[in-house]
Amino acid sequence: MGAYSYQALDEAGKTVKGMLEGDSERQVRSQLRAKKLKPLSVQSVAGGRKAAAAGGEGLGGMRQRWRAKMSARDLSLITRQLASLVKSGLPLDEALQATAKQQQKPNNKRILLQVRTKVLEGFSLAQALGEIPGAFDNMYRAMVKAGESAGFLAPVLERLADYTQSNQQIQQRLKMAMIYPLVLLFISLSVIIALMAFVVPKLVSVFQQGERELPALTQFLIASSDFIINYGHYTLLVLVALVYGFNRLLRNEARMRRWHQLKLKMPVVGNLILQINSARFAATLALLSSSGVPLLQALRIAGQVMTNKIMQEACEQVAEDVQEGTSLHRSLENSGQFPPLLVQLVASGEANGTLPEQLENAAQDQERELEMMLGVAMGLLEPFTVVFMGGAVCLIVMAILQPIFEMNSLI
Structure with a gap:
């Protein structure tokens, strides 16, 4: 039995869409007619052939195109619903259907109906999730596989739900912390450009009519205003082209690696990137190791959640060192890319046999330090933006008033 999406007309002639399960497209069309719906098209969500049932249209061979992705918020909610249903003793296929x-x-x-179809065909849940890698990443599938192997699928799903929810909350806090300063900076630049383009030309036109030489600051203001008026739109196009060209250049693996290496060396940005990636690494590794995933596999999966190429390579090297017999904390220390606190907590966990707990503590410490760094950075950015705007407006006012002061002194 497979899942099918359909479009049909109801008795009022309105188009309705939905999902149904059936053994074939013909059976799904029969179900629609039984519901007094006139089928227009029926399509397998697994990428089958598209059927047109009305007006004598023939079967189409168009492969289905739909976005097999899911937001972190949706994934967390779906995982929690599925965990509750599985924990209550409901069979997996029925739990998937109820969640869908x-x-x-x-x-x-x-997505959920396609997963259910694969489960009904005899695949494990982890194998079924592997058919949709865009919605369920390697870490998610590895944890589900470990939970199925150990017979603790429901607890593992609950941990996954907590992890995805926590990860989403961190991303949300990062976005919210950056919104206000960025909006303030955008408004400041917009106000300054508006002053230079519309207000300054009218005010300084009086000075340009005289034969007296204007002060250097006023001349610079007039030249800047003329440039914005005459070439501002070209400048904007050049900036857009530069951003686009830069992104194109970063598609090259070597250039991308150099750029990520440069970002790690930046004074404030580098430390921020280090904290974000270390927190993700520690949280993911803690979750995987506590769920029964082998350490080497957990290390390789945890490396994939990092966004920086240099730190990904460091994690791969750590996995290789551990495979050769080096302790985890020693491998992390030798890489030189992980915070000392994380290395110390891992060493303590290895010595006491509490590695998952110590990794969880490390992840929480990294997240707290990250929030403190963001608070400091955003706290500095806000007054900097205000000072920048105030200084720019002050220069504009001084450039306008300086010729007036000189005229008054002559009088």
């Missing part, structure tokens, strides 16, 4: 029925987004419903 609760979804309001058609994309999420399709």
Whole structure:
């Protein structure tokens, strides 16, 4: 039995869309007619052939195209719902079906029904999730596989739900911390450009009519205003082109690596990137190791959640060193890319046999330090933006008033 998406007309002539399960497209069309719906198209969510049922249209061979991805918030909610249903003793295929029925987004419903179809065909849940890597990453699938192997799928799913929810909250805090300073900076630049383009030309036109030489600051202001008026749109296009070209250059693996290496060396940004990636690494490794995933596999998966190429390579080297017999904390220390606190907590965990707990403590410490760094950085950015705007406006006012003061002194 497979999952099918359909479009049909109801008795009022309105187009309705939805999902149904059936052994074939013909059976799904029969179900639609039984519901007094006139089927327009039926399509397998697994990428089958598209059927047109009305007006004598023939079967189409168009492969389905839909976005097999899911937001972190949706993934957390779905995982928690599935964990509750599995914990209550409901069979996995029925739990997947019940979870799919609760979804309001058609994309999420399709994903879950496709997973259920694979489970009914005899695949394990981890194998079924592997058919949709865009929605369920390597870490997610590895934890599900470990939970299925150990017979503790429901607790593992609950841990996954907590992890995805925590990860989403961290990302949300990062975004919220940056919104206000960035909006303030954007407004400041917009106000300054508006003053230079519309207000300054009208005010300084009086000075340009005289034969007296204007002060250097006023001349610079007039030249800047003329440039913004005449070439501002070209400058904007050049900036957009530079950003686009820079992104194109970063598609090269070697250039991307050099750029990531440069970012790690930046004074404030580098430390921020280090903290973000270290927190992700520690949290992911703690979750995987506590769920029964082998350490080497957990290390390779934890490296994939990092966003910096240099730190990813460091994690791969750590995995190789551990495979050769080096302790985890020694491998982390030798890489030189992980904070000393993380290395010390890992060493303590290895010595006491409490590695997952110490990794969790390290992740929490890294997250707290990250929040403190963000608070300091954003706290400095806000007054800097205010000072920048105030200084720019002050220069504009001085450039306008200076010729007036000189005229008054002559009088």
